[in-house]
Amino acid sequence: MPPVDLIVWIVLAVIVLAGAVSAIVVSRRRASLTRSHRVELPTSSPDTSPVTASPEAAPPTPAPDVPEEAGTRLTRLRRRLAGSSNVLAQALLGIISSDKLDADTWDDFEATLIGSDLGVGPTSELVENVRRELSIDGVADPERARGVLRRELIALTDPSLDRTLRLDAEQGLPAVVLVVGVNGTGKTTTVGKLARLLVAEGKTVLLGAADTFRAAAAEQLQTWGDRVGVETVRGAEGADPASVAYEAVSAGVEKGVDVVLIDTAGRLHNKSNLMDELGKIRRVIEKRAPITETLLLLDATTGQNGLIQARVFNEVTRVTGIVLSKLDGSAKGGIVVQVQRELGVPVKFVGLGEGADDLAPFTADGFVDGLLGE
Known part of the structure; x- marks a missing residue:
């Protein structure tokens, strides 16, 4: 029977050997886990050049409307x-x-x-x-x-009246059309519609927002201009309307446009201070270029009151043409004849409704044929 000391040494040797084997196994398992979670880094140096963001494409400019002929x-x-x-x-x-x-x-x-x-x-x-x-x-x-x-x-x-819009400007100057009338007749809308009609005829147009008293007037006029690709000159709210009109005509001269349309604030014909201001607008504009046409906008449904308005405006601004709004529908129609005889100036345009192209050149035969249902 082997001595006790020998047996003890054998047991100790087995324990040491088992521990060594166990340590080796654990070490290999850890190495395997490390390799499975390793992130491979690039062997070359990273690109440190700045990244330039590609510019965003500008939104396309909407194409202007094509007005009706x-x-x-x-x-x-x-x-x-x-x-x-x-x-x-x-x-x-x-x-x-x-x-x-x-x-x-x-x-x-x-x-x-x-x-x-x-x-x-x-x-x-x-x-x-x-x-x-x-x-x-x-x-x-x-x-x-x-x-x-x-x-x-x-x-x-009276078909003999000349109903063409006066656009015969002096050499190097635009034709200047001044639009006047009382409150609520729709001057700003009419100026926008007239711009569309001129663009449809191939004219280059610039708008002047000389109605500086009504907060939304300039914005409204610019919206009309934007729809047909026409520039609008506007001033601050409450600015001197004569100065805005002058700047608009000056811009028209510099840009070489065919026609400058000037929108003015509505004013009661029996308010002398407002009518005097209208006279001032006219005088200031003509320091830069002659006014070739002054259009008076009348509501066709106002009847005899419209004639009174027409007389006063004609005295102050020398009206050369009439625009009748709201001629269709409830208008009585005879106002066309009476206002022409009263002022001695022709009706040149008539408003047909609320649409963007509801402004038409007036002709005597077209008007009569409509009345007779032809």
């Missing part, structure tokens, strides 16, 4: 007048559809015409001429009666 606007004028409740249109069509033309019929016809804002003088003239023409055959032939009415009413509306 004048020819199609005239077609819509006739159609809207034919479908309206216009008092003058109803009176004319009523006489054509009468079974007989006795004294009472003519009296009613005359009263209706006067009520349509045609005026006493023009009404008497029209009734006398039509009555003479129809006294023999009456209205047995409706087409002939319609033809007589058409001829006489066109003559009354």
